[in-house]
Amino acid sequence: MVDLGGQYEGIKEQVNLAISEVMETSAFINGPEVQTFQKDLEAYLGVKHVIPCANGTDALQIAMMGLGLKPGDEVITADFTFAATVEVIALLQLTPVLVDVNPDTFNIDIEAVEKAITTKTKAIVPVHLFGQCSDMEALMALAKKHDLYIIEDNAQAIGANYTFKDGSKQKAGTIGHVGATSFFPSKNLGAYGDGGAIFTNDDALAHTLRGIVNHGMYERYHHDVVGVNSRLDSIQAAVLRAKLPKLDTYCNARREAARKYSEAFNGQEHILIPKTVNYCSDICNQNICDTCDCHVFHQYTLRITNGKRDGLVTYLGEQGVPSGVYYPIPLHKQKAYTDDRYNETDLPVTNQLVKEVISLPMHTELDTEQIEYITKAVIGFVNG
Numbered sequence: 001m002v003d004l005g006g007q008y009e010g011i012k013e014q015v016n017l018a019i020s021e022v023m024e025t026s027a028f029i030n031g032p033e034v035q036t037f038q039k040d041l042e043a044y045l046g047v048k049h050v051i052p053c054a055n056g057t058d059a060l061q062i063a064m065m066g067l068g069l070k071p072g073d074e075v076i077t078a079d080f081t082f083a084a085t086v087e088v089i090a091l092l093q094l095t096p097v098l099v100d101v102n103p104d105t106f107n108i109d110i111e112a113v114e115k116a117i118t119t120k121t122k123a124i125v126p127v128h129l130f131g132q133c134s135d136m137e138a139l140m141a142l143a144k145k146h147d148l149y150i151i152e153d154n155a156q157a158i159g160a161n162y163t164f165k166d167g168s169k170q171k172a173g174t175i176g177h178v179g180a181t182s183f184f185p186s187k188n189l190g191a192y193g194d195g196g197a198i199f200t201n202d203d204a205l206a207h208t209l210r211g212i213v214n215h216g217m218y219e220r221y222h223h224d225v226v227g228v229n230s231r232l233d234s235i236q237a238a239v240l241r242a243k244l245p246k247l248d249t250y251c252n253a254r255r256e257a258a259r260k261y262s263e264a265f266n267g268q269e270h271i272l273i274p275k276t277v278n279y280c281s282d283i284c285n286q287n288i289c290d291t292c293d294c295h296v297f298h299q300y301t302l303r304i305t306n307g308k309r310d311g312l313v314t315y316l317g318e319q320g321v322p323s324g325v326y327y328p329i330p331l332h333k334q335k336a337y338t339d340d341r342y343n344e345t346d347l348p349v350t351n352q353l354v355k356e357v358i359s360l361p362m363h364t365e366l367d368t369e370q371i372e373y374i375t376k377a378v379i380g381f382v383n384g
């Protein structure tokens with residue numbers, strides 16, 4: 001599914017040098033590399049504050065703590081996402097409210113969000129699933145109307161641009177009140193271990209968050225709020241700093257692979273190719289996104305509509321092609337997150353997607369020959 005070894009070959013010198021510099025200084029925690037990476041990422045994203053932390057799950061949790069959300073507050077998020085998103089909501093004793101997604105983009109459905117808003121709703125967590133932004137313009141408008149926070153789960157979409165209706169662009173994760181990302185090795189900007197970060201343009205919130213990641217300390221041994229211990233270590237920061245200048249190249253390589261996949265699958269009766277957003281600019285209003293940068297293809301995910309998805313997973317495995325099903329079970333059907341409030345008729349898209357989706361190998365080192373082998377195998381089996 002990923003080729004981290006192949007990617008390392010291309011950046012070995014920079015990465016090894018960066019790691020050895022950390023070893024020489026022994027500043028393993030909060031070393032200068034962490035601050036430098038923070039500044040580099042702020043510049044890349046065009047955001048005022050990046051707060052590095054230990055992983056993407058912590059980033060989401062700390063963002064919610066920083067906003068002062070209280071037990072019983074309702075937080076709306078997508079039913080079709082990785083569990084980390086809902087896990088932190090539940091951990092903080094907030095009330096998760098899972099809503100359906102859009103069948104084209106797999107992202108949170110705006111009408112479903114609006115329907116789910118109550119007087120207890122305090123925040124919405126859009127997940128930019130598989131590398132494409134949720135409909136942020138609509139979400140920001142809803143947030144304004146109902147006085148809600150938007151917390152972007154940007155773990156899968158770092159580097160993606162969101163295009164507003166007026167044509168202006170902003171990086172994914174920097175549009176809401178706060179954004180959270182992950183540097184898990186297989187993410188688009190992956191460390192060689194765990195890592196994460198929180199983004200915000202709000203100075204006061206940034207200050208609060210910097211204390212929370214460090215035991216609620218704003219002055220040494222003065223603990224003003226309940227915090228956590230969530231640090232990005234210097235070695236991971238050094239790796240990320242060496243990789244950041246390559247991020248756009250990596251995103252382009254993923255888009256190019258996606259374009260080749262979609263060209264091969266386009267027009268196949270039982271295969272739906274991933275659609276790029278149709279709420280951004282006109283240029284994005286097409287199925288194959290090779291002209292803009294709104295999708296960074298963390299995953300390349302097809303829908304197999306003739307009931308052969310599970311068979312395809314097995315068949316591809318036999319052909320030596322890895323694949324993944326993200327995600328096989330809706331969150332509202334997971335034991336930890338079932339709730340009487342959910343009505344199956346409100347979640348038809350998620351219930352359908354879990355039966356149809358399959359993600360193909362997607363990384364920066366895919367070549368044309370591999371893509372041809374994979375697409376032939378998929379088409380042959382689905383039509384066979």
Ligand SMILES: *Cc1c(COP(=O)(O)O)cnc(C)c1O
Pocket residue numbers: 055056057058081082084085127153155156181182183184194195196
């Ligand atoms: C990976 C991921 C996370 C969690 O990130 P970790 O660094 O693994 O904790 C959260 N949300 C989504 C959508 C993810 O894909």
